[in-house]
Amino acid sequence: MKALVYQGKEKIVVKQVPKPTIGTHDVLxxxxxxxxxxxxxxxxxxxxxxxxxxxxxxxxxxxxTEVGKHVHNVKKDDHVVAEHVVTCGKCSxxxxxxxxxxxxxKVIGLDKPGALAEFLSIPADLVFSFPKSISFxxxxxxxxxxxxLYAVREAGFLLNKKVAVVGQGxxxxxxxxxxxxxxxxxxxxxxxxxxxxxAKKMGWAHHTINTKxxxxxKRMRETKATDGYNRxxxxxxxxxxxxxxxxxxxxxxxxxxxxxFDSPAKxxxxxxxxxxxxxxxxxxxxYSFPESIELVWRKNVDxxxxxxxxxxxxxxxxxxxxxNSYSDKRxxxxxxx
Ligand SMILES: [Zn+2]
Ligand SMILES: [Zn+2]
Numbered sequence: 407m408k409a410l411v412y413q414g415k416e417k418i419v420v421k422q423v424p425k426p427t428i429g430t431h432d433v434l435x436x437x438x439x440x441x442x443x444x445x446x447x448x449x450x451x452x453x454x455x456x457x458x459x460x461x462x463x464x465x466x467x468x469x470x471t472e473v474g475k476h477v478h479n480v481k482k483d484d485h486v487v488a489e490h491v492v493t494c495g496k497c498s499x500x501x502x503x504x505x506x507x508x509x510x511x512k513v514i515g516l517d518k519p520g521a522l523a524e525f526l527s528i529p530a531d532l533v534f535s536f537p538k539s540i541s542f543x544x545x546x547x548x549x550x551x552x553x554x555l556y557a558v559r560e561a562g563f564l565l566n567k568k569v570a571v572v573g574q575g576x577x578x579x580x581x582x583x584x585x586x587x588x589x590x591x592x593x594x595x596x597x598x599x600x601x602x603x604x605a606k607k608m609g610w611a612h613h614t615i616n617t618k619x620x621x622x623x624k625r626m627r628e629t630k631a632t633d634g635y636n637r638x639x640x641x642x643x644x645x646x647x648x649x650x651x652x653x654x655x656x657x658x659x660x661x662x663x664x665x666x667f668d669s670p671a672k673x674x675x676x677x678x679x680x681x682x683x684x685x686x687x688x689x690x691x692x693y694s695f696p697e698s699i700e701l702v703w704r705k706n707v708d709x710x711x712x713x714x715x716x717x718x719x720x721x722x723x724x725x726x727x728x729x730n731s732y733s734d735k736r737x738x739x740x741x742x743x
Contacts (some may be wrong), residue, residue, distance in 0.1 A: 407524035410722040412460045415452035418726050426527035433533045434472035435526045438542035441465035442729050442739040451728050464490035464514050466521035467545035469732050477530040486533040487548045488528050490514040506692045534695045545742050547709040552694035554580035561637050565589035570635040572651050574601040575641035581639050582610035585708040645671035652677045662686045716740045
């Protein structure tokens with residue numbers, strides 16, 4: 407079968423590789439659509455110490471073509487999506503239902519072959535079918551949606567709560583949507599005006615702040631958030647935005663960190679102490695797919711509008727190169743078969 411294979415810094419090529427086989431508890435998926443995210447671009451740029459020969463891709467949808475003898479949750483021809491963290495099911499974290507913290511975790515598209523291939527073999531308990539009214543391209547975004555949903559789920563009762571989402575990339579825009587659906591008053595914060603305008607136009611963010619062109623404190627006063635936000639979600643992963651997240655949180659507020667930091671960030675911990683902030687880390691997702699599928703199916707969340715660029719599989723190398731250049735209007739890139 408054909409696959410997109412990482413061959414070193416900024417080099418991804420279409421290559422012939424053996425078609426995977428399945429075990430008795432596995433599913434063979436024929437891949438239809440794959441989303442490219444920041445992690446994939448990180449790999450592309452030579453980060454994360456990923457060995458050459460790795461097939462990336464962890465946001466994907468497809469069709470079941472084969473199931474193992476002991477698989478009962480999905481069947482041949484089902485349209486499916488799958489979580490990408492393969493866990494042991496035996497360690498104390500798995501047993502507590504915190505499978506994202508599994509001590510033996512292996513991530514599809516990082517530690518195991520990913521979805522940028524014609525077929526993928528995957529443990530059946532990670533696979534979920536979705537209604538045919540949802541397209542394969544939309545379904546490829548169930549994974550990033552589930553990352554947002556997983557973080558928001560920890561944030562408690564949100565009706566009329568003032569919530570800031572720092573970073574309006576794909577994850578930030580999905581956070582906006584999930585938070586708005588939960589009744590929160592969302593303020594989207596970024597330095598890119600086009601994504602802020604988009605979030606506001608779509609009704610996902612009630613207010614926006616461009617911290618490059620607007621005065622943050624003044625905009626907070628104007629939007630009746632003078633005392634700060636009840637909840638702040640950091641979805642960028644850099645020192646300045648992390649520091650800002652602690653600054654704009656209300657006293658006794660909650661700060662959720664989802665952004666991927668390249669290097670340690672210097673933070674004034676006295677802000678956390680004196681404001682009695684509650685700080686939460688949120689790492690990938692566990693068992694958030696069924697709820698995410700339902701949100702899309704009920705149209706509480708719009709995934710389609712986030713897809714700005716699609717490429718056929720053969721153009722995969724170009725998709726990576728162009729996505730890596732972060733053109734202005736790009737939100738989500740999809741590679742499809
Ligand atoms: Zn991703
Ligand atoms: Zn485990």
